[in-house]
Amino acid sequence: xxxxxxxxxxxxxxxxxxxxxxxxxxxxxxxxxxxxxxxxxxxxxxxxxxxxxxxxxxxxxxxxxxxxxxxxxxxxxxxxxxxxxxxxxxxxxxxxxxxxxxxxxxxxxxxxxxxxxxxxxxxxxxxxxxxxxxxxxxxxxxxxxxxxxxxxxxxxxxxxxxxxxxxxxxxxxxxxxxxxxxxxxxxxxxxxxxxxxxxxxxxxxx
Amino acid sequence: xxxxxxxxxxxxxxxxxxxxxxxxxxxxxxxxxxxxxxxxxxxxxxxxxxxxxxxxxxxxxxxxxxxxxxxxxxxxxxxxxxxxxxxxxxxxxxxxxxxxxxxxxxxxxxxxxxxxxxxxxxxxxxxxxxxxxxxxxxxxxxxxxxxxxxxxxxxxxxxxxxxxxxxxxxxxxxxxxxxxxxxxxxxxxxxxxxxxxxxxxxxxxx
Numbered sequence: 001x002x003x004x005x006x007x008x009x010x011x012x013x014x015x016x017x018x019x020x021x022x023x024x025x026x027x028x029x030x031x032x033x034x035x036x037x038x039x040x041x042x043x044x045x046x047x048x049x050x051x052x053x054x055x056x057x058x059x060x061x062x063x064x065x066x067x068x069x070x071x072x073x074x075x076x077x078x079x080x081x082x083x084x085x086x087x088x089x090x091x092x093x094x095x096x097x098x099x100x101x102x103x104x105x106x107x108x109x110x111x112x113x114x115x116x117x118x119x120x121x122x123x124x125x126x127x128x129x130x131x132x133x134x135x136x137x138x139x140x141x142x143x144x145x146x147x148x149x150x151x152x153x154x155x156x157x158x159x160x161x162x163x164x165x166x167x168x169x170x171x172x173x174x175x176x177x178x179x180x181x182x183x184x185x186x187x188x189x190x191x192x193x194x195x196x197x198x199x200x201x202x203x204x205x206x
Numbered sequence: 207x208x209x210x211x212x213x214x215x216x217x218x219x220x221x222x223x224x225x226x227x228x229x230x231x232x233x234x235x236x237x238x239x240x241x242x243x244x245x246x247x248x249x250x251x252x253x254x255x256x257x258x259x260x261x262x263x264x265x266x267x268x269x270x271x272x273x274x275x276x277x278x279x280x281x282x283x284x285x286x287x288x289x290x291x292x293x294x295x296x297x298x299x300x301x302x303x304x305x306x307x308x309x310x311x312x313x314x315x316x317x318x319x320x321x322x323x324x325x326x327x328x329x330x331x332x333x334x335x336x337x338x339x340x341x342x343x344x345x346x347x348x349x350x351x352x353x354x355x356x357x358x359x360x361x362x363x364x365x366x367x368x369x370x371x372x373x374x375x376x377x378x379x380x381x382x383x384x385x386x387x388x389x390x391x392x393x394x395x396x397x398x399x400x401x402x403x404x405x406x407x408x409x410x411x412x
Contacts, residue, residue, distance in 0.1 A: 004295065005272045007260055011253045018235045027296065029224045033257055034270065041258030045251040047217045051239055052247030054213055064240065066211045089210065090233065 060131070062107040062124045064089050072096075072104055079103045081138040085128065085157065087111050087150075091143060103141070106131065111144055111153040120156055128157065132164050139167040146173060172197075266337070268313040268330045270295050278302075278310055285309045287344040289337065291363065293317050293356075297349060309347070312337065317350055317359040326362055334363065338370050345373040352379060378403075 003009040008030055015026035033041060057063070058070035061083075065071065072078060072092075082103030086092055092105050108123045131137055140161060144150035158168050174192035175184050184192075209215040214236055221232035239247060263269070264276035267289075271277065278284060278298075288309030292298055298311050314329045337343055346367060350356035364374050380398035381390050390398075 004269050004276055004278070004298065005261060007253070007256060007272055008270065011257050014250050014253050019238050020231070020234070025226070027299075028226070030257065031294070031296065032225050033254055034261055036258055038258055042255055044220050045253075045255035047213070047220050047251075048239055048254065049247055049251035050213060051217050051236065052242055052244055055211060055240060063210055064214065066213055070210055072210070088237070090237065092210065093233075 057107075061105045062109060062127070063092055063105060077102070080136055082141065083128070083131065083137050083139070084141045084143050086143050087145065095143065103139075106140075108144075108153070111147075111149045112156055113149045113152075123153075125157060125160065129160055132161055132166060137166055139169065142168065142170040144170075263313075267311045268315060268333070269298055269311060283308070286342055288347065289334070289343050289345070290347045290349050291334065292349050293351065301349065309345075312346075314350075314359070317353075317355045318362055319355045329359075331363060331366065335366055338367055338372060343372055345375065348374065348376040350376075 003012065008027075011030045011033070012023055012026045015021055015029045016023045018026075021029075033044065036044065054066060055064050056066065056068065058065045058073055059068055060073045061070060063070045063072065067074075079102050083106050084095065084101060084103055085106045085108060086095070087108055087110060089107055092107060095101050095105075106124065106128050108125065108128075110118050110123050112118060112120055112123065128140075132140065140157075142154045142157065144153055154170060161168055172195065173188060174195065175181065175188065181189070209218065214233075217236045217239070218229055218232045221227055221235045222229045224232075227235075239250065242250065260272060261270050262272065262274065264271045264279055265274055266279045267276060269276045269278065273280075285308050289312050290301065290307060290309055291312045291314060292301070293314055293316060295313055298313060301307050301311075312330065312334050314331065314334075316324050316329050318324060318326055318329065334346075338346065346363075348360045348363065350359055360376060367374055378401065379394060380401065381387060381394065387395065
């Protein structure tokens with residue numbers, strides 16, 4: 001593409017670096033931004049700069065936060081003996097939105113994926129082991145994707161934690177609510193039968 | 207959505223204002239930006255701010271440029287007697303990429319659309335009339351979308367220009383190259399027969 005200005009080309013290149021954004025979409029963004037008022041543009045650009053400068057990772061659970069310790073980790077009403085292990089902060093938000101979980105989190109910052117060159121040492125696994133060693137944790141809930149990478153990570157963490165006297169569980173796999181049985185894949189359907197739930201339990205859940 | 211930080215929420219709101227971006231996509235962008243180095247984030251944010259500050263519109267054709275007069279309008283090898291009227295700067299880029307056009311442009315900045323409250327006075331039509339009055343222009347090529355709004359704009363501009371001794375033409379409508387006839391819509395196919403081209407002309411075109 002020929003751009004009529006070097007600056008537009010630069011801006012398109014910046015936006016095309018965002019995940020899932022090609023050069024055509026980037027150009028749409030840039031043309032939109034040009035229509036903003038000077039004040040709005042200043043705010044937009046400033047937010048991007050502040051994002052990198054001011055955001056920290058919680059020193060306990062690695063969730064993003066503007067403080068040393070995130071709101072969840074510093075919350076007195078949370079159950080600090082239950083730790084839910086997730087891949088990234090989007091999963092924290094997703095679980096928080098269910099309003100079904102009162103424990104705390106541990107954000108790995110990724111999953112073990114040899115194909116992408118991500119090994120256990122690239123993730124926040126050591127700090128999880130340290131937290132468990134601390135003695136306060138009684139249960140670790142693994143809430144990772146059901147992919148090969150997720151399973152590998154589950155297994156690795158399970159092996160690292162199994163000598164400590166805690167329970168390690170994974171979130172339930174099964175037929176999603178609203179799904180029809182005949183369209184479910186075999187593995188999910190199979191697992192949902194093997195890991196069936198006592199009927200009374202489904203009554204107490206929301 | 208619950209965000210673990212006020213700043214993330216602000217950033218998501220900023221990005222969700224971009225065309226075609228929802229809050230989930232905006233969050234993906236924000237998480238990506240957090241992984242940039244401080245220098246890269248500074249550059250990204252700075253580009254957004256500079257975009258609004260430094261970019262001007264060419265005083266002749268209203269194309270964006272970092273100068274008073276854009277490269278096309280100040281180009282000595284361009285044919286300044288032919289003006290191609292387009293809706294926005296993306297169309298200029300698209301036509302420039304064909305490398306088939308050596309004239310200059312006039313960017314309207316939109317099309318007449320009563321539904322969106324855009325009338326002739328909101329567009330750069332007066333300056334086009336002034337350019338034509340100047341006497342250098344011999345032909346105006348209308349290159350707008352084939353929508354009702356495009357047709358209305360074509361007609362309005364044609365009426366404004368018809369008393370001046372210039373040719374007003376529109377770009378050819380017809381079956382796109384590579385398209386199969388049986389899937390073409392009736393209006394396009396009909397027009398392509400009415401406005402058929404002498405065979406020898408198709409040989410000289412690229």
